[in-house]
Amino acid sequence: MTINSRENGSPAYGQEPPYRTGKxxxxxxxxxxxxxxxxxxxxxxxxxxxxxxxxxxxxxxxxxxxxxxxxxxxxxxxxxxxxxxxxxxxxxxxxxxxxxxxxxxxxxxxxxxxxxxxxxxxxxFDGAHPGDPGDLGSLREELRLILESAAAMLRTNRRLIIALIDGGQRDPIIMALMRQETRENYRESLQRPMKRAIARGEIGPETDLNLVSEIALPVLLHRAMLDEIIDDRVVRMLLDDVLMKLVSK
Structure with a gap:
């Protein structure tokens, strides 16, 4: 597995995310x-x-x-x-x-x-989920970096994730680990930029943060499990045709 990290321990955006940076x-x-x-x-x-x-x-x-x-x-x-x-x-x-x-x-x-x-x-999974790209003044840009990082992780580790999900059907502890390290951590990573966007007035306070964050990763994961392409074009389509429309004022 490829390990890439920034000095602060967060994944290098646009590259394959690390599997161990350490919380x-x-x-x-x-x-x-x-x-x-x-x-x-x-x-x-x-x-x-x-x-x-x-x-x-x-x-x-x-x-x-x-x-x-x-x-x-x-x-x-x-x-x-x-x-x-x-x-x-x-x-x-x-x-x-x-x-x-x-x-x-x-x-x-x-x-x-x-x-x-x-x-x-x-x-x-220690540190493998996307870190915070920081306040870039643009919700779309922040979400793009996080989704590209997630896509890179899924491309690199597709077979492993499928095997873990399969094993989790028979091992509740493994399933709980997968749930925490994928859905929960990615949801948290996606919600931080949206909360900043609300504070900036970029999107409305009524935005359903849970809905947006619950949609993003499953779409990419579904493509990974079917061995379909997860490239920048797919990320842009997910971002512009789905997520940004859900958060628009």
Whole structure:
């Protein structure tokens, strides 16, 4: 997965959004997991079950601690397998082999496959939803940036999102994660510009913020699930022919 971010941790608009930039509370959880992994040398070593005897806490040529790199690699492996096989098709054996990790250590940190996948999902969406483009003085421009970011995320991770939605039918925790990390976070991102537009007098105070924000992402998601094109033309059509008409005075 491609990772792009701005210095302030928000996605780079017009580019593929990051899968891990870190919100404060979740960053603490990720750091704790990374510390736990670093305490066990058998995770993500050069070969399954063979300890890594490096004494340096940081990987060669990187300012990041080895534990963070290992955890990020494990997350990437889990999500790639889920995207390729679906949740039901992923096994701990497959994760351990692909990540060059010890099954014993994986079970020590995550007692079940479901817990490991859920943790990977939490980390993958950490900071992935669009940030706030700021007050640009134009509701259309602010919404355009957010929708382009969402479209890029869906194009890049279509198979993974389909697999997670499918798995969520059998795992209510995964479904709750998907609901929070997609619908709720995107709704919040879309409503902030509309609230500013109301304050500027650009749109009326009677604008139904929930209606507008509930329509935007499902339209893009539906196209992604049908493997249809989600390009700038589609974003413009959604923006100009639907959303801006809903908020017009």
């Amino acid at each position: 404060p509370m979740r960053k603490q959880k990720s750091q704790k997991a990374a510390q736990d992994i670093d305490q066990d040398d058998t995770v993500l070593t050069s070969a399954p079950g063979k300890p890594n005897h490096e004494s340096s806490p940081k990987a060669a040529g990187s300012s990041r601690p080895r534990s963070e790199i290992r955890l990020e690699n494990l997350r990437r492996v889990v999500l790639e397998l889920v995207a390729a096989r679906g949740i039901e098709g992923v096994t701990i054996d497959a994760i351990a082999t692909a990540a060059q990790a010890s099954k014993q250590t994986l079970y020590k940190r995550w007692p079940t496959k479901s817990e490991l996948i859920r943790d990977a999902i939490r980390m993958s």
